[in-house]
Amino acid sequence: MNRTDRLFAILLEIQSNPRITSQKLAERFDVTKRTIYRDVLALMEANVPVTGKAGEGYSIEEGYFLPPVSFTKDEALMLILGAGAVGQQFDLQYKKAARSAENKIHASLSRELKKEVAYLKSYINVFFGMQGEQKELHDALMKIRRAILEKKRVAFRYFKPSAQSPEPMVREVDPYALANYFGVWMMTGFDHLRKDLRVFRLDRMEAVLVTSKTYERPKNFRLSQLQQEDHSLRTLYTVRIARDIYRWVKEQPPYKIVKTQTKKDHVILTIATSNEDYLITWLLRWGEKAEAVSPQSFRDKVKAILAAILQIYEQ
Numbered sequence: 166m167n168r169t170d171r172l173f174a175i176l177l178e179i180q181s182n183p184r185i186t187s188q189k190l191a192e193r194f195d196v197t198k199r200t201i202y203r204d205v206l207a208l209m210e211a212n213v214p215v216t217g218k219a220g221e222g223y224s225i226e227e228g229y230f231l232p233p234v235s236f237t238k239d240e241a242l243m244l245i246l247g248a249g250a251v252g253q254q255f256d257l258q259y260k261k262a263a264r265s266a267e268n269k270i271h272a273s274l275s276r277e278l279k280k281e282v283a284y285l286k287s288y289i290n291v292f293f294g295m296q297g298e299q300k301e302l303h304d305a306l307m308k309i310r311r312a313i314l315e316k317k318r319v320a321f322r323y324f325k326p327s328a329q330s331p332e333p334m335v336r337e338v339d340p341y342a343l344a345n346y347f348g349v350w351m352m353t354g355f356d357h358l359r360k361d362l363r364v365f366r367l368d369r370m371e372a373v374l375v376t377s378k379t380y381e382r383p384k385n386f387r388l389s390q391l392q393q394e395d396h397s398l399r400t401l402y403t404v405r406i407a408r409d410i411y412r413w414v415k416e417q418p419p420y421k422i423v424k425t426q427t428k429k430d431h432v433i434l435t436i437a438t439s440n441e442d443y444l445i446t447w448l449l450r451w452g453e454k455a456e457a458v459s460p461q462s463f464r465d466k467v468k469a470i471l472a473a474i475l476q477i478y479e480q
Contacts, residue, residue: 175204184222241282244270305373309352312340318378322371333371339380342388399437402444403458406432410454
């Protein structure tokens with residue numbers, strides 16, 4: 166990257182991440198901190214209102230706008246594909262916004278770049294599946310998004326596969342964040358029933374209502390903290406997998422595989438997870454090609470499920 170490109174990139178980085186430090190910038194652009202100091206000074210000499218104090222990082226005065234930017238072919242393609250892919254997962258309002266953004270990006274390109282991007286786009290697609298077609302999901306997504314913006318509590322009926330009763334429970338939650346994991350929308354918030362943070366799947370919600378009750382999100386809340394599984398809750402499980410399906414097993418591993426032992430006709434996997442029910446569901450999908458080995462309670466639970474299934478077919 167030449168210096169002109171780096172200066173522009175540093176400016177974008179500071180605007181996107183206020184209070185970013187010289188150390189972070191140096192790591193981001195693979196240069197020394199001294200180089201960053203010189204580059205920031207060059208921006209200031211070019212009348213870019215960069216401010217910074219030792220230990221507080223750099224910021225740019227509010228209200229400063231960059232001049233119009235031009236996109237490379239790869240940048241334009243990624244933005245257009247990204248807008249289309251994300252638009253699939255949102256409700257109609259945001260789908261329209263995604264299409265509008267795509268059109269604006271496309272309009273900013275030169276005639277030659279438009280042709281190249283259109284050609285590549287016709288052969289590259291990002292598809293999340295059919296979940297986006299569910300009207301109930303769109304309705305929940307729209308209401309929860311509004312509740313987060315307005316800081317209002319939501320109430321809904323929630324279905325849970327591990328619940329003792331098939332009837333849904335009514336939950337009241339202060340919604341803090343929305344996230345999409347592998348095409349599944351999840352809401353994180355303070356659950357007033359459990360008196361703690363909980364994560365809820367939107368496709369398991371029913372009759373979502375935005376209430377008039379307001380809340381304040383904790384200042385120390387960070388979504389990234391919830392994306393990390395609590396390792397202290399993990400248990401180690403051992404399963405035996407037939408060699409002829411191991412290739413396919415690796416495509417969708419159940420959480421974290423911590424050890425693999427390859428034998429002549431089978432593979433022994435040691436798996437760490439805090440969700441035993443999910444692991445059992447995953448194991449049963451492989452039929453006689455997979456076996457629960459340990460701990461004994463895990464093996465016994467799988468045997469009990471298989472016995473119940475067998476009883477159905479023996480009636």
